[in-house]
């Protein structure tokens with residue numbers, strides 16, 4: 001059996017509990033193993049972001065819990081949770097990912113610096129990643145001097161630099177043209193293979209979905225299809 | 238790294254940085270200048286009081302100041318005056334015959350204080366001659382000359398060379414009356430004083446009052462205010478039965494002026510600091526709200542709340558620290574310049590002079606005061622910086638990222 005990285009149990013997120021409750025997430029179970037390259041698809045409002053936020057410890061579920069490598073992150077509070085994210089989870093967001101006042105290199109090393117990793121290790125890793133994303137010549141460029149696609153590549157490199165347990169990417173290609181989107185996917189896949197890095201990303205771009213090895217489909221806060229399993233639909237009682 | 242980010246963040250929103258730097262420097266400048274201005278005003282008032290009104294020290298019969306009766310004169314006053322004049326710390330001393338009385342003309346009468354003065358010495362002591370706006374000073378040869386103020390001249394419809402009648406009580410309590418010829422009109426910046434003081438030569442009233450060649454007041458101008466307490470003690474030893482008061486005790490309203498000025502300084506300082514705090518809290522709060530997404534991203538990536546707090550605090554601190562030298566230099570320059578040139582407030586002089594102020598003020602500042610203002614400004618600025626930084630901590634990463 002493959003090593004489990006993420007185990008989400010019975011996750012629900014309910015907004016406006018007092019007035020008209022909205023189930024952004026409705027009793028979702030999810031299991032992710034190391035090395036997966038998983039896409040979460042579904043229409044807008046189906047709960048993709050909410051699910052990723054729960055897994056990434058950015059938001060608290062109304063019900064259920066998330067275990068990462070055996071740690072129940074739903075029980076972590078405040079700075080404990082922030083530190084857990086720092087040391088275990090990589091994030092790539094849809095846009096405005098980078099710290100605008102830092103250069104490409106500084107953005108990539110940012111998390112490793114927060115983790116207080118040795119300087120040599122950090123420098124080496126940053127150079128290696130800059131090469132892998134093909135931006136060695138942009139090392140000292142600020143985000144505003146980079147194209148959208150280049151910015152997202154830097155964001156991926158930053159998430160990857162400290163070798164987290166997994167990387168969550170919420171619609172990483174949503175603001176990119178199709179060439180840049182393909183390019184970013186190539187890089188993510190390459191890193192997934194070379195470093196055995198687990199990627200979970202949401203998207204509604206069919207070409208991106210086609211590249212994923214596992215595709216999870218969401219609708220109305222529920223997982224309605226999962227290519228890794230035969231039957232996933234949780235029938236509400 | 239926090240320092241790097243905070244430092245670079247300074248240039249992201251130049252307008253905001255300029256606002257905070259200006260707020261700090263203007264606050265500092267305003268606070269410093271305000272303090273210097275009040276210093277100048279008080280110094281001005283004290284110098285005027287000493288140089289033109291009360292002198293450094295005054296000697297009286299112990300009961301004189303409460304009763305203001307001529308029977309409480311200074312015995313042996315000529316000898317006393319000579320002794321005082323020979324003191325090496327004393328610049329000038331002059332005797333006076335001070336009488337409460339009335340001045341009357343065909344148009345009416347008015348209660349006044351008659352200053353019987355030693356013409357020449359009095360001029361050195363209180364610059365009486367310089368206060369004259371019309372006419373000429375006492376003539377040594379002539380007697381029964383009087384100098385009245387412009388206010389009394391108007392009130393009693395008097396003119397130079399016209400006569401006015403002075404009435405007062407002598408030592409025995411009998412009423413004495415005498416006609417005096419007006420030789421000059423004076424005007425000082427102290428309106429209430431002008432309304433109630435006339436000047437004659439001491440020799441014109443001393444015999445009438447029943448104390449020929451005597452004085453009931455001796456005013457002393459020292460060479461320096463620094464020896465005030467020392468001189469007072471020495472004189473008190475020489476003349477144990479005489480009441481000797483320094484200008485501080487003679488004009489308690491001066492002390493009041495000082496404390497009122499202190500309070501005013503405090504109030505204005507409070508307003509300046511409140512404006513500063515308001516400016517910083519608002520501008521930095523805007524900066525934090527503008528960067529909600531970014532702060533959310535930093536939180537998501539794993540930058541803990543303490544670091545985020547410090548990062549925003551640092552950013553504000555840099556701006557404050559940039560504002561301080563600008564403010565201090567501006568303030569010192571302004572104070573240095575106005576201290577030389579003086580600040581002419583003659584357009585406000587009407588209201589000012591009624592309080593006894595001169596119209597030109599020379600702001601001045603001590604290092605101690607500068608330090609205090611600096612400390613207050615920095616403290617206020619730093620405390621205000623805490624609120625926006627604290628606001629950033631309340632952000633929730635998931636919500637912030639949706640913005």
Ligand SMILES: Nc1ncnc2c1ncn2[C@@H]1O[C@H](COP(=O)(O)OP(=O)(O)O)[C@@H](O)[C@H]1O
Pocket residue numbers: 015016022023024042043044045046047048049050051
């Ligand atoms: N802060 C919120 N308050 C209320 N409803 C929310 C909030 N955030 C998300 N939702 C709702 O939750 C549902 C799922 O949203 P989301 O996870 O963002 O969907 P997706 O990422 O698939 O577009 C939507 O119906 C959305 O309106």
Ligand SMILES: [Mg+2]
Pocket residue numbers: 048049050170171
């Ligand atoms: Mg979404």
